[in-house]
Amino acid sequence: MSQPHTRIDYWQDPDAPNPTSRKPSVSVFVRDDEGKILLLRRADNDLWTIPTxxxxxxxxxxxxxxxxxxxxxxxxxxxxxxxxxxSDPGHVIVYMHGKKVDEVRQPVNVCLRARVVGGEVEPDPEEAQEVRWVDVENLDDYRIHPAIRRRIDTGLNNEAPYVE
Known part of the structure; x- marks a missing residue:
């Protein structure tokens, strides 16, 4: 039986491990016609996130x-x-396979706006336990990592693109 993959996110934690890599990632901020936000519950850490x-x-x-x-x-x-x-250096992600640390990443994330043009909600069980459209006023009811919540809140502000 293979060992589970685990992800541990740190945010502004002085005890976080030192990064071993810095890699680009993309997240997608999607809203429907009613203003709900597309969220998924990650399979590797049980936190809610936007597609990333x-x-x-x-x-x-x-x-x-x-x-x-x-x-x-x-x-x-x-x-x-x-x-x-x-690209806040205070966000560090530890990827583990079983008890072995595979990587300690400091992400650089480009968060894009998008709209749905097709497909059906069908989560990949290796990536997402479930997918939901969530009302903005209910976001506080979901366990969302602060780095992801920052992207969502920035997307909700509808201002010029944010850069750090």
Whole structure:
């Protein structure tokens, strides 16, 4: 039996381990016609998030966002804009396989705006335990990591793209 993959996110924690890599990722902020936000519950840490994943060689940031959303939720999206670029060194992610640390990553995330253009909600069980459309006023009822909540709150502000 294979050992589970685990992800541990640190935020502004002086006891967080030192990063061993810095990699680009893309997250996708998607709202429906009623203003609800697309969230998924991660399979590796049980936290709620927006679709997010690493940029692969040979793909653009926009292609990554579309791919990750489709893989994690089953929905096809069209990129409509930029929420911002998030690179706070206080966000550190530890990826583990069983008890072995595979990587300690300091992410650089490009958060894109998108709208659904097709597909059906069908979470990939390796990535997401469930997918929901969530009313903005109910966000506090969900366990969302502060780094992800910052992206969501920035997306809700509808201001010019944020860069850190």
């Amino acid at each position: 994943g690493g940029v692969k060689k040979g793909e653009t940031v926009a292609e990554c966002g579309v791919r990750e959303c489709r893989e994690e939720t089953g929905l096809v999206v069209e990129i409509t804009g930029l929420v911002g670029v998030f």
